[in-house]
Amino acid sequence: MTDKMILRALAGETLPVPPIWMMRQAGRYLPEYRATRQQAGDFLSLCYNPELAAEVTLQPIRRYGFDAAILFADILLVPQALGADLWFVTGEGPRLSPIETQSDFDKLVPAHAIHDHLAPVYQTVRILRRELPEETTLIGFAGAPWTVATYMIAGRGTPDQGPAHKMRQEAPELFEKLIDQIVHATIDYLSAQINAGAEVVKLFDSWAGSLEGEAFERWSIAPLTRITAALKARHPGVPVIAFPRGAGERYAGLHAKIGADCIALDDGVTATWAAEAVQKDGCVQGNLASSHMVTGGDALVQETRAIVDAFSGGPHIFNLGHGITPDADPENVHLMIDTVRNAA
């Protein structure tokens, strides 16, 4: 039996104090992150510099003693490894060469050919397994196919994922080929992260909520299920966390459908509802609104306690409902952690 709290929760154990980590815990709200990012030059150079990527991964562990570290990288490294151009525009976000036609798609490399490009990421994982404290779990991750496809098709972030919705409706064969390619690349990528030392993997489907009805099942849940099944076949015993953000009531039943060990919840659902509807099937992660990391105070303490309390009857990993934002106050993170660890 492992001593690592995150692995115990993922195995279905109800713990007296939930383990805790935070999405985007290595990020711009931390002065030490901003300093290392500047040393690297820019965000992508930081992602591909194993020593510095490991350093920023470790910073929030040193500062806060979280129970898990998440590999520092980005979901858009996979499209880049598949052959898309990728760059970040300061203050605006990512830009990629868009996939609009069959001939754009034909220029991508095969899924198995991504590893040379992604080798620095695997090296970051190896460094982290050496450097992390014994009690800290290392989480690897990738974007889910639907979310990754929304960026590849539009060539940027979009408010409504319009271009991807248009392609799935108007060029379904091309869209399906693209999803398939990302499914295969993601299986290989996460498998390589696990071989390098990742102990848990998480799939981020940040835009799952924009899919409705049958499309949600087909383009969010089915790819998550395929990836999870393939990873379970190759790496039995390595837990998978699935995060179909914005699923709302459709979070119910997802453990069984996806075959995931844990379902990560955003703050669009209440903890009391999710304890009944989702946690009854297995471990849940979440779901404090990240705005509390900006505003702090009594509201943060009350809401943190309410979430810990609602999920206290089953396996739970405390987290935010989405990533911490650059305007967050690092002191509020201490307040959240102290509240979680003293609330039980």
Ligand SMILES: Cc1c2[nH]c(c1CCC(=O)O)Cc1[nH]c(c(CCC(=O)O)c1C)Cc1[nH]c(c(CCC(=O)O)c1C)Cc1[nH]c(c(C)c1CCC(=O)O)C2
């Ligand atoms: C959609 C998405 C992306 N990246 C990611 C998602 C899915 C989760 C989510 O919905 O937030 C996931 C991600 N991005 C990053 C991580 C590292 C691990 C972590 O600390 O959580 C993870 C897990 C680092 C990052 N990825 C990015 C930053 C900020 C870059 C910087 O330092 O300037 C970090 C720390 C940049 C990024 N990367 C992406 C966008 C849209 C942006 C720009 C928006 C922004 O600036 O916050 C794509």
